[in-house]
Every structure is written in C-alpha cells, then in structure tokens.
Amino acid sequence: MEKAILRVEGISCDHCVKTIIKAAGEIPGVKDVSVDIKGGTVSFMFNPAKSPLKNIEAAITDAGYDVKGLLENYSKP
Numbered sequence: 001m002e003k004a005i006l007r008v009e010g011i012s013c014d015h016c017v018k019t020i021i022k023a024a025g026e027i028p029g030v031k032d033v034s035v036d037i038k039g040g041t042v043s044f045m046f047n048p049a050k051s052p053l054k055n056i057e058a059a060i061t062d063a064g065y066d067v068k069g070l071l072e073n074y075s076k077p
C-alpha cells in the first residue's frame with residue numbers, strides 16, 4: 001500500500017467531505033480516506049497495482065473539486 005496526500009481546492013463543508021470520501025472510497029484498492037477542510041487536503045491509502053494515483057485524482061476532479069498537487073506519496077506496508 002501507499003499513502004498519499006493531495007492538495008485539493010473547493011472543500012468547504014461536511015457535504016464536500018462526504019462527497020470526496022465516497023468518490024475516492026469507491027475506487028478499488030483505496031481505503032482510509034480522510035479530508036481536512038481547513039488544510040484543504042485529502043489523504044488516503046491506496047494500492048497502486050489496483051488503481052494508480054491518477055485515477056484517484058480523476059475521481060476527485062469528477063466529483064467537482066480541484067486537485068492542485070501531490071503533497072506526499074510514500075510506501076506504507
């Protein structure tokens with residue numbers, strides 16, 4: 001598994017948080033999605049063999065949010 005933290009713009013309320021957790025959480029190999037409203041970040045664990053990072057970024061974008069960059073990405077067994 002890998003851990004990633006994305007900087008995402010447009011997160012303003014609990015509804016946004018739920019939307020992002022649902023959108024990212026439905027992707028195969030993704031788990032432990034959490035959203036920091038104040039910090040504007042989305043963090044999660046994912047299995048890159050099942051779903052590459054770009055797919056997760058695309059799901060967040062499709063949900064209506066602006067992925068601005070990758071803050072952290074590292075292996076976490």
Ligand SMILES: [Cu+2]
Nearest residue numbers: 012013015016
């Ligand atoms: Cu909202």
